[in-house]
Amino acid sequence: MSADQDKAAVVHPRPDRVEVQPVPPIPDVTGQASDVASTNYSAYRTGLSNHRTGLSEHRTSLSEYRTDLSSHRTNLSTDRTEMSMRRTGMSFQRTRMSTDRTLMSIVRTSLSLIGFGFTIFQFFGKMVKTPGFELGANAPRNFGIALVALGMVLLTLGLWHHVVYMRVLRAERKSMVQAGLIHGESPYPVSPTLITAALLWLIGLFAVVSMTFNVAPFS
Template sequence: MASHEQPDPNPDAASTELVRPRRLPETPPPPIPDVDISNSDLASVEYSQHRTKLSTHRTGLSEHRTSLSEYRTDLSTHRTDLSTNRTEMSMRRTGMSFQRTRLSAERTLMSVIRTALSLIGFGFTIFQVFTKARDSGLLKIGTAAPSNFGLALVALGVLLLIVGIGYHVNFMRGLRAERNRMAHDGLVHAESAYPVSYTLLTALVLLMIGLYAIVSMAFDLAAG
């Protein structure tokens, strides 16, 4: 009979291909012997030999069916392992997608910081230039409008920072909640932790600086 080859138990082996048992040649069952019923002893022996041949034939068929059944079982196990590996890779890709989304939110907040920093820097510079020119008597015209424009730029930068920080915090809270929910449902590993957002800390520090700049500029205008 054809032998059944088991798959390599080592998943790192070079070859994990399952080999199907060879096709069993079609062999007809042993023919019924032509027995002389007048001789009972001889007929009994011939019938016994015929039953033995039939049993051997059935045993061969049973062994081949067993080999096919084992092959189907191994094939099903192999498909299950492949499906498990695909599920594992999908879970890890989903986890990495959360990390990429988090980094994208960090980059968005960095863009907000750059824009707010430009507005605050330009506004404070404009305010200081016209204030110093007014105090030194270089400009004889009124300087309230340029100073107010500089103050408005700083206020706009601070407002942009407040909106950006609020959006970033709200988005990150939703992202963490969705990640925790998927981890609870077993859809993602969630092994990598979210680190402290230094971008958010920088934005908060810049917000404090911008608020301080607005207060100092407002006092200068009131004193002037």
């Protein structure tokens, strides 16, 4: 904590309660000489003035105490606002990581479909050449292509959803940073999962072309 925050965190103790002091009684100057009566009235006014001064000092102490409390509450409110801004900024990062995890699950499913489809094409494509094995010559290829294509369709939808959602999220984060509502100090890089998914989509495309036309690199 900085020196300014230490100073702001100090709250002066509440002033002690002032005992109720009776108001000086009005002097009875009946039958007194004018100079004596004047002296008595002057002493009475002095007592009233001292009484008012004591009350005024107490009110000043209470006012200073309330001012300190108000400043302390303001500092606490500022700290809470700062923490809220940082939590909101971190929530964007958590949302980004959650979106990455969703894309990763789609990549795993697509990879399973593409790998399984290519395996069926390779394995049963050799089995149909075995004498006595009853299976259509194009059945392994067609079924393998169908699985690979299904994996690519799923991956395409996952990539589209990820890109659209991340663009909206980035725009929202940028507008909130410019408005001073959140902090934007932490980096917000491109997802490596997105790059991996795009490369997997290209591999799937090459696999479909290779299986369909029996050409390299997967023939």
